[in-house]
Amino acid sequence: MDSQVTDFSEVPQLYKRHVFACHTQRPPTHPRGSCGAAGAQPLWERLGNRIGNDGLTDVGFTVSGCLGFCSAGPLMVVYPEGIWYRPTTPEDIDEIVETHLKNGELVERLVMVFARA
Numbered sequence: 699m700d701s702q703v704t705d706f707s708e709v710p711q712l713y714k715r716h717v718f719a720c721h722t723q724r725p726p727t728h729p730r731g732s733c734g735a736a737g738a739q740p741l742w743e744r745l746g747n748r749i750g751n752d753g754l755t756d757v758g759f760t761v762s763g764c765l766g767f768c769s770a771g772p773l774m775v776v777y778p779e780g781i782w783y784r785p786t787t788p789e790d791i792d793e794i795v796e797t798h799l800k801n802g803e804l805v806e807r808l809v810m811v812f813a814r815a
């Protein structure tokens with residue numbers, strides 16, 4: 699591969715989309731909070747099951763460590779778009795799967811936008 703490639707779309711990709719979902723669990727009273735304490739685990743289980751059961755072989759799913767915005771959790775990010783979502787219900791997960799992961803459309807009501815300080 700040419701080392702001067704600047705159009706990243708030329709680079710072969712393993713997945714069409716890749717989801718990273720924070721699985722960090724801190725005690726409920728921890729001052730930073732955590733996605734785990736905010737109920738992430740059953741949501742990510744549903745997400746993983748949906749991706750597998752729906753045969754989304756072009757979608758990668760990685761349970762990650764802390765993504766850095768703990769009090770806003772549960773948080774997940776979808777690449778290559780770089781969209782941060784904060785789902786809180788199983789229905790939210792289903793909507794992200796159907797709308798974004800399958801159809802490439804934004805689930806605007808669940809988007810988290812972080813401003814740099």
Ligand code: FES
Binds near residue numbers: 731732764768769773
């Ligand atoms: S604990 Fe999930 S972003 Fe930090």
